[in-house]
Amino acid sequence: MKLAKKNILVTGVPGIGKTTLIGKIFAGLRDFHPAGFYTQEIREGGIRKGFELISLDGRRGILSHTGIKSHYRVSRYGVDVKGFEDFLDSIAFLDPKTGLVIIDEIGKMECLSDKFKRLVKEILDSEKLVIATIALKGGGLIAEIKKRDDIRLLEMTQSNRESLPSEILRYVLTFL
Numbered sequence: 001m002k003l004a005k006k007n008i009l010v011t012g013v014p015g016i017g018k019t020t021l022i023g024k025i026f027a028g029l030r031d032f033h034p035a036g037f038y039t040q041e042i043r044e045g046g047i048r049k050g051f052e053l054i055s056l057d058g059r060r061g062i063l064s065h066t067g068i069k070s071h072y073r074v075s076r077y078g079v080d081v082k083g084f085e086d087f088l089d090s091i092a093f094l095d096p097k098t099g100l101v102i103i104d105e106i107g108k109m110e111c112l113s114d115k116f117k118r119l120v121k122e123i124l125d126s127e128k129l130v131i132a133t134i135a136l137k138g139g140g141l142i143a144e145i146k147k148r149d150d151i152r153l154l155e156m157t158q159s160n161r162e163s164l165p166s167e168i169l170r171y172v173l174t175f176l
Contacts, residue, residue, distance in 0.1 A: 005152040006175055007130040008168055009106075009145065012156035018133040021156060022104040024165040025131055025172075026056060029100060032176055034131075035092045036102035039063060050077055051109065053087050056102060061087035064109050072112045085115045093123055100176065103132040106142060117141050124148065129175050131168065 010018055022038050034056055042050040042065060050065030061083055062068070068078030092098050101123050110116050120141065123130055135142050136155075146153055152171070156164055 005150060007124055007132075007148070007151040008171065009130075009132050009134045009151050009153045010156055010164070010168070011134050011136045011146075011153060013136055016156050016158070017161050018156055019104050021161070021165055021168075022102060022131070022133060025168055026102055028165070028169045029102075029172065029176075032100050033098075034100040034102045035095065035098040036104075037087070037091060038102070038104035053084065055087070055091055059087070059090060074109045074112070077109070079109045079112050081113050084110070084113055088113075088116060088119060093119060093128075094126070099128055100172075101128050101130045101132075103130065105133040105135065106145060107133075107135040108138060108142075111138070111141050120145070124150070129172065131172065 010021060012018055019038055019040065026034065037053050037055045040052045040054055041048050042052050049067070051063040053061040053063050062080055063084055064074065064077035064079045066076050066078070068080055070078035070080060072079040072081050093101055103120070106120060124145065134145060145151065154164065154168070
């Protein structure tokens with residue numbers, strides 16, 4: 001029996017608008033009380049300095065910053081893995097009342113956390129519907145997830161970035 005493709009993953013080049021897409025999808029599905037988070041650039045003087053975490057209920061944390069001293073690094077950013085894991089603990093991903101999970105993103109910084117990797121696998125294996133962004137490139141968990149039978153992998157491009165939110169919302173509503 002083929003598994004239903006209940007998990008929707010969106011990939012695409014950096015800067016194409018995946019986080020903006022997640023915001024539109026969250027706005028369209030807010031009444032279903034999803035659990036999850038999105039990331040937002042931290043800019044200082046017009047220069048990207050890091051990434052902030054924002055839960056769907058408004059709590060905030062720091063994922064990475066050029067000023068963070070950490071042996072966990074992606075490019076010029078120090079990644080606060082412990083802070084990220086504490087932030088994850090505050091979100092009701094696996095609560096029985098949570099039927100929809102939104103994650104922005106499954107990327108290199110997030111995958112430095114073993115807790116995050118275990119959590120993502122557990123959520124994808126659950127009955128919960130998942131909408132997530134995922135890095136275009138990457139091995140390990142990123143590559144593993146893309147090969148799953150229960151995901152629908154969509155690539156966001158310049159030509160579909162305007163139509164993709166409504167396409168995803170229509171698809172998701174068939175599961176809710």
